[in-house]
Amino acid sequence: MKLDLIAIGAHPDDIELSCAGTLLSHIAQGKKAGVIDLTRGEMGTRGTPEIRDQEAAAAAKILGLSMRANLGMRDGYYQNTRENQIKIIRQLRKYQPDIILANAIYDRHPDHGKGARLVYDAIFMSGLAKIETLDPKTGKKQERWRPRLLLHYIQDRWITPDIVVDITGFFDKKMESIYAYSTQFYNPKSTEPSTYIASENFIKTLESRAREMGRPCGFEFAEGFTANNKFLGVKDLTQVF
Numbered sequence: 001m002k003l004d005l006i007a008i009g010a011h012p013d014d015i016e017l018s019c020a021g022t023l024l025s026h027i028a029q030g031k032k033a034g035v036i037d038l039t040r041g042e043m044g045t046r047g048t049p050e051i052r053d054q055e056a057a058a059a060a061k062i063l064g065l066s067m068r069a070n071l072g073m074r075d076g077y078y079q080n081t082r083e084n085q086i087k088i089i090r091q092l093r094k095y096q097p098d099i100i101l102a103n104a105i106y107d108r109h110p111d112h113g114k115g116a117r118l119v120y121d122a123i124f125m126s127g128l129a130k131i132e133t134l135d136p137k138t139g140k141k142q143e144r145w146r147p148r149l150l151l152h153y154i155q156d157r158w159i160t161p162d163i164v165v166d167i168t169g170f171f172d173k174k175m176e177s178i179y180a181y182s183t184q185f186y187n188p189k190s191t192e193p194s195t196y197i198a199s200e201n202f203i204k205t206l207e208s209r210a211r212e213m214g215r216p217c218g219f220e221f222a223e224g225f226t227a228n229n230k231f232l233g234v235k236d237l238t239q240v241f
Contacts, residue, residue, distance in 0.1 A: 001032070001066065001067070002032070002095060002096045003034050004097065004098055004099065005023070005031060005032075005033050005034075005097055005098065005100070006091070006092075006097040006099075006100055007019050007023060007033070007034075007035050007036075007102075008035075008037075008088070008103070008115070009036075009103060010037075010038050010039060010109070010112055011038075011039055011044070011109075012037045012039075012041050012056040012070070012181070013181045014155070015037075015101075016059050016063075016174070016177045016178045016180070017178060017206070018104075018154065018155050019101050019223050019225075020059075021170045021173075021210070021221065021222075021223050022101065022165045022237070023065070024064070024174060025165060025166065027063070027064050028170070029236060033065055034066050034068060035060065035063075035067075036068075036091055037056060037068070037070045038071050038111075038118075039071075039073045039076075039111070040052060040070060040072065042075045043076040045192075046192040047183030047184060052183070052184075055180050055181040055183065055184070056068060056181075062173065062176050062177045063177050069091060071084075071087045071088070075111070078114065078118075080114065080118045080121060084118060085122040085125055086131075086133060088118070088126075089122050089131065089133055090135075090142065092122070092123065092126045092145050097147050098147055098148045098149065099147060099149045101153055102119040102151070103153070103155065104153060104157070104159060105152050105159070107156055107157050108155075108156040109155075109156070112155055116152050119150070124146070126145055128144060129144050149237065150227075151225035152225060152226045154224045154225065159224075161213060161225055162225065162226050162227045163224070163225045163226075164213050164216075164217055164219070164222040165225070165237065166217070166221075167214075167219075168220040170221075171220075171221040175206070185203060186198055186199060210222060
């Protein structure tokens with residue numbers, strides 16, 4: 001199954017927080033989208049890997065994804081190794097996406113910057129004929145594939161975007177996908193330990209960030225990405241090819 005775009009995140013909920021509106025917008029336009037989580041988020045203070053698996057599946061259903069995969073890398077400790085690149089390359093060659101959305105180039109959590117570089121390198125290597133991979137189900141050799149566009153979404157730390165995507169009309173659904181992670185975010189009845197992302201203020205900043213991203217282009221809500229030195233506002237990422 002060929003996909004139009006795949007969002008890759010270091011942890012379950014990275015995608016929902018940063019680019020779920022973009023996925024929803026493109027799916028509404030008839031595009032096929034998927035998500036790849038590098039880790040299960042097992043180092044998180046709240047919840048368990050098993051619960052987070054369930055939350056990720058619930059979020060995927062809300063977003064209407066065509067697929068969601070978890071590569072099982074070690075949360076907090078994964079590195080940009082050949083082994084981890086190959087895990088990503090197999091997925092790129094299997095689904096042949098034209099667009100990749102990846103972690104922020106730097107951020108508060110070190111896994112995010114690491115993820116950005118790992119995906120960047122894997123995309124390049126995926127286009128090399130001499131790197132051979134086999135489909136894990138069929139055992140057949142996979143054809144090389146390199147996506148046409150890589151964008152890095154913006155996470156906790158502010159980065160001036162090069163491109164913003166209009167998500168007006170999709171913000172409420174984005175928030176619904178975020179709240180699918182019921183162990184991770186603000187819940188006044190929760191008895192779990194307090195964390196940076198579980199505060200009420202953190203949730204409030206999501207709306208203000210989306211409004212701030214959209215305002216320069218006249219959008220009510222938007223999500224920002226870095227790509228080059230241009231600041232563009234688009235409804236469809238295929239317009240930037």
